[in-house]
Amino acid sequence: MARQARALATRQAVLLAAAEVFDERGYAAATMSEILDRAGVTKGALYFHFRSKEELALAVIEGQGAWIATWAPSSDSPVQTLIDLGYAFAHALLDDPMLRGSIRLTIEHGSFTQPQIAAYQGWTDLVHTLLERARDAGDLHPGIDLAAAAAVITGAITGIQLSSQVLAERRDLIKRMADLWTLLLPGLVQPHALARLSVAERADS
């Protein structure tokens, strides 16, 4: 697997361009030509690295896994970490074309079905783990169904992000995220824990 540095660079260029185009047009409406142009690469180069349009899309979707993998807890408090995760995700959506394309492809449950489920599951698992820690810390209301709460939270964030994109090109995404936590947290965490949380975005990571 001793690849050349140049090869890795073009591969990355293709991935980035593909993520951008997929994000803007969606899978079916995206054309290889536009990806080619934007990457500054020829067809031969692209099809050397990716055997088909679908394989390219799958590689873009994989970007989510990479993002999750590099993410690190930001606080001792699990719930605060969950809130911060939401904001980190929001900022990544605003800044990182790779994640944007990945998210759009995931949301478009289209021809390829399996990997989307994996991507969704990755987020839900992450949230679920944080909720478990919060429960063990005694921060949550007793009797909360963690799996249900994790599914609702990931689903809600998905929808918030989507509606913010359609209605305002994500300009109000951060505010919408704050609004979501304001509404959700009272049903999730106990008052004593709620008092210690910063619902608005915090200064540090």
Next chain:
Amino acid sequence: MARQARALATRQAVLLAAAEVFDERGYAAATMSEILDRAGVTKGALYFHFRSKEELALAVIEGQGAWIATWAPSSDSPVQTLIDLGYAFAHALLDDPMLRGSIRLTIEHGSFTQPQIAAYQGWTDLVHTLLERARDAGDLHPGIDLAAAAAVITGAITGIQLSSQVLAERRDLIKRMADLWTLLLPGLVQPHALARLSVAERADS
């Protein structure tokens, strides 16, 4: 505008088939041929009623407006009505292909941008109105930002529905809706009002 009955029938057949195909494949991946086949109609008939693929899609999106227009409040309590609206929407998503296609097209912020915003806005306005009534009835926490809450609720329902579709083909949609209300309501309504609500689906409409 005295149209023939037959014409209206084929127009409806085309709309229904289009909604189904758009729902299953998305706008770009949907082909006119498949819509034609499923509607049992020829190209000439379709293009007599709709001048282009885009115009057909817009007509499908309009189905949402029709659904909202026919919907009627189910309870004296505004919040209960809001909850019931969520379940009614969920059932319509499970049963009504027209609404399904319309929702998918709305979610796919694609080539045509304007009407999606209108569709989103229709839902948000409806929720906003119900929240206003709830506030006037003294059911909500004081100081709640109604516009923000309306945006979060519609966004969250959008996302719940979407993740339920991707992960479980909407099989757990009703449960997810119940989970959402369980989490959301404590942050929205005051305890005395919460006690009177039925979060789970009710027997009547």
Next chain:
DNA sequence: GGTAGGATACCTACTGGACGGTATGCGCCC
């Protein structure tokens, strides 16, 4: 350290098919 030779990385031109849309014609209801 120079070069043979194979593998890696990339380029260009092309193809086959599908797709949205149109032109034209024809029967049937009012």
Next chain:
DNA sequence: GGGCGCATACCGTCCAGTAGGTATCCTACC
């Protein structure tokens, strides 16, 4: 009998993917 409603055949375009060639790099042997 005229226009509404539909049928059929056709067209130009565009797109994913491929064929086949070329350049660039790495390794190894002398």
